[in-house]
Amino acid sequence: MPRIAVVNREKCQPEKCSAECKNFCPGVRIGDETIILDEEEKPIISEELCTGCGICVHKCPFNAIHIINLPEELENQCVHRYGPNGFALYGLPIPREGKVSGIIGRNGIGKTTALKILGGKLRPNLGQEEASTDEELKEFFKGSELQAYFEELDELEISYKPQTITRLPSKVEGEIGSLLDEVDERGKVDQLAEDLDLKEILDRKLSSLSGGELQRLGIAAATAKDSNLYYFDEPSSHLDVYQRLNVARTIRKLAEEGKAVIVVEHDLATLDYMTDYVHIVYGTPNAYGVISEPRGVRIGINVYLEGYLKEENVRFRSKSIRFKTRAPTSYQEGAKSLFEFPHLTKSFENFKLDVEGGDISQGEIVGVVGPNATGKTTFAKLLAGVLDPTSGKLKLDFKIAYKPQYPQTEFQGTVQEYLITQVPKFNQNFEVEVLEPLGIDEIFESQIQSLSGGELQRTVIASCLGQSSDLYLFDEPSAYLDVEHRLRMARVLNRVIESKNAAALVIDHDVLAIDYLSDRLLVFTGAPGVEGNAMGPLEMRKGMNLFLQEVGVTFRRDPQTGRPRVNKPHSRLDEEQKEEGEYYYTK
Template identity: 70%
Template sequence: MKIPRIAVLDRDKCQPKKCATECESFCPGVRVGDETITLDEKGKPIISEELCTGCGICVHKCPFDAIHIINLPEELEEQCIHRYGLNGFALYNLPIPRKGKVTGMIGKNGIGKTTALRILAGDISPNLGEDESASSRDLKEFFKGSELQSYFESIEDAKISYKPQSIIDLPSTVEGIVGELLEEVDERDKASQIARSLDLEGILDREISALSGGELQRVAIAAASVKDSDLYYFDEPASHLDVYQRLNAARSIRKLAGEDKAVIVVEHDLAALDYMCDYVHVVYGEPNVYGVISEPRGVRKGINVYLDGFLKEENVRFRPDSIRFKTRAPTEFQEGKTPIFEFPDLVKNFDGFELKVEEGEIFSGEIVGVVGPNATGKTTYVRMLSGDLVPDRGEIDEKLKIVHKPQYPEISHEGTVMSYLYEKVLEFDKKFETEILKPLKVEDLLENQIQTLSGGEIQRTVIAACLGQSADLYLLDEPSAYLDVEQRLEMARAIERKIESKNAAALVVEHDILTADYLSDRLLVFGGKPGEKGEAKGPLGMREGMNLFLKEVDVTFRRDPRTGRPRVNKPGSRLDTEQKNKGEYYYT
């Protein structure tokens, strides 16, 4: 059987000035006179995929893990949609837009989901694995007989609306008043209706530059939704949104499909993905090397297949172990020791906003989840604990050693990830490498320049820097933002290991119900009126805390019977009504 083989070089990791070009020196093909590996003008290897035998010697000899040789199934040989140049990332297949349906994509970061969206949005011209972009005739021939044939036949005339992955840089590219900006791009006379559905009415008169991350996200969703398009693409619309806002965004996106529009969504929040989609494409592969988009499946089956790590129809196992979640309420945290940290009643006032936090205590060895709607003071509370803000009433114990991972991590350091971590982490030892760097996949980034990192890579780097420091209390604000499902679980396990080994404590602000449940021993619950007043209660036991929180946002969850993953109950459904009557919004 002929096996298609791709050779991929991570050019950021390749450091020819720091090695002896072992890839070329040890290659058996080069030793017998073939040009299997040659060096370009910068001394970096060019690997001939035709001459490569797949022995893997160059992969193992490279001191920077910059080379990947991948043997792919024969059926993928003619399915390459796009290749980022010679020895670059390769994408196989595309998701299928369907009118009147919401189609989701789920998979690791760095395996082509955003690239696929950009191809369908017309931002990238696919090259079908060749050196130059494919012509319209080539694309029509390539997709002949498939569901994508008609799409590419009409792509030049199709109107496309695209909500990009990152919205943090939006204020630097767009200036003005929110309401006026939405009116400017409104092509369907729907600005008022969509602003109401996304709870934007209170910020329509504000400047874009004055918005929080969650507000920017909702404005970006609204701006994409008001355009009169045939196809709508939303890249991670749930990031920085609380549970209530995520479900509002999901409903708003579903309404577009109800208007006979085709919608594609990339999302890592399984509950939100499940709630908004009709179909799901599982995307598998190796980050920054290659990605394969599988055939569409019904949303429940598709998510469960992803968690299983096995595509039965394609006979592909892309993960050695299945992902399963807790199916019972966790036992209440046993105190039994002196608190590591006690905080008094705290009050902080801003112009038009007041935060009140009841006194509480945190014990060594425990992780307290911080949950609640956006704009009720969670980040303000964390910043008071870290010393970034001074309370108007109440005092924080300044003797306690506290490390803080902020909500929106920014790294001003110039240099590599390695040099940044050496600057932050005093004990850069084997334990730090095996318990934090390796599980978070930061080990793979050490030679990368800080300024080249993606949002998810920056997040993992900053989490590693936080957990690598010695402290009594770790504060992590929205650590799951921009992380995929597997990275979120690894992040949660890394926090657990750190707290257990150091007998310290952690406060973790989290909007992903799955992550909050997985991590937390107890919950600090925020409520109040977003943007006007915030009130915090706790820490409370998990059952009491989750019921209080979900009652506040009026949402109930059930468990998938096979995987244990949380699924949102439809408002007014039998399960939703039964659980609300019992006062059990999550644990049943």
């Protein structure tokens, strides 16, 4: 059985330990050089001599070591490895002309590495120390669809929309229209501006854009290039449901023009709507990843939710994921009110928010839904005291914790050091109830400035939940999180709010996460960028129907998993559900 040993060198802290990995290794004790220490006193593990006992894994105080027994069929199938004892990637997704291929899997499992290899930014080494030659690549991929791809790679034009777009304003300056004109190689800018609702902001500066506007701009810029292959890394982040479907249609148009497209996406409804095939990526984050053969999109997503690859005989999740198909019962009457907010308005130069009065009870989570630019973040900032209302008075005589839309920090140090400075009661309870379920304990020793978008998001969520507060405000907590971490986040949030008898408002565009989290809904409607109106909190069925009716989208249910699937506009199911007024839940 092939075996790999992976050492996370960032987590490894030899100055804080006693080299337990080496000192307790049975191989070392009998005189073998199973583990030696390099010039930094960090371990180098011989995979040939390692017996797979796992003692070093359990003895390492920083969880920096993984010893993994791989399936026999993966032997000699490593596409790339980041040095001895480094992360290993097995397999690659297959770009296909005229098709959109999706990639789904946990963060830190090799999706970005795969895109870099296919994009020519990273030369694969096939698990060796040196980058592979053309002949070695030809032999490795002989007989597969990727053989021809790598033979033509130097001649291919590739367009790439990266995962994180919030840093864009610090790198590029200028008006939106001019920036798009500079990258327009297909004469499609006017059409893209219309399809992606960018026409109203073409004369604005990049620095003035919201996260959703930046995301749509990044997608438009990538799509405007004349390329053979297009990569989109998490294109739905910060977009509302309506915008996600517009983006999905824009990406599908590329395939209809004969282009090859690959999309990394964690929103299952959007992934289902836009892709033809799905590659499932499984493995251990920051240790190894395996990219499966392509499957049809419906079957592929269902297999991912099941957690079992039948053809490969691999189970990568102990429990399957199922979704609720019926609306939850009405929120319990008689719950103690935490606070009531009166009728509020907030006016800016070109935008006005109007909020109906409402109340929030102890122990409940209120989901906040609605199109972008209708005032959801403004409302959160009013409650957090960041903004003052134009009319109406908020009596906020209780503690509030606020997780903003864009997680960021200037803190220099490790995740653990950051949380210790932020969380008043950093104790075992906090570690067990929040840090471990969110996977924060796995990145304790990582420098906070080196975290990925998803890792930083989880860290800031944990910091917010660690505050001693009565009301918790979360603005887009699912952004950059993979499917499994979204569900973990939802469970942790539910548990913390219940145990503290506090309350939470959660703004999010992932309707699955909102459905899983919420007791009631606060629904925003209006003209984006002009006016917003907030109603509620409302009972779940009423709120979800009002929200989806506003954006004109209905969902059907997959009979196997219960997951929501977007109905095609004007299809039979779409028309029937609209007539019945049931946009999301079944009766």
